[in-house]
Amino acid sequence: MLSLLPFHLPKFTSGLQYTLEQKSTISVNQDHFLQPEEEKLAHHLIKLQEFAFAWTKNKKGKFSSDYFDPVVIPTVEHCHMLSMDSECS
Numbered sequence: 604m605l606s607l608l609p610f611h612l613p614k615f616t617s618g619l620q621y622t623l624e625q626k627s628t629i630s631v632n633q634d635h636f637l638q639p640e641e642e643k644l645a646h647h648l649i650k651l652q653e654f655a656f657a658w659t660k661n662k663k664g665k666f667s668s669d670y671f672d673p674v675v676i677p678t679v680e681h682c683h684m685l686s687m688d689s690e691c692s
Contacts, residue, residue, distance in 0.1 A: 615646055629646075
């Protein structure tokens with residue numbers, strides 16, 4: 604569930620995973636489309652949901668087992684039709 608948003612955003616403080624260093628690498632307003640308070644809100648929302656993001660490579664591409672059962676995709680061994688040599692038999 605999403606948290607209620609404050610009317611006045613607090614000054615940024617580091618979270619457990621979304622740190623000041625992480626904040627400096629994320630460009631939420633690279634096109635300068637957002638107003639300063641909107642940019643501040645984007646960082647606030649990222650911090651509120653910091654555990655939903657993969658901050659390291661070992662977390663990338665994986666769903667948390669707390670929420671999802673492991674998925675096994677059955678496959679059938681096959682050979683490409685253009686490589687019809689003896690190893691495909």
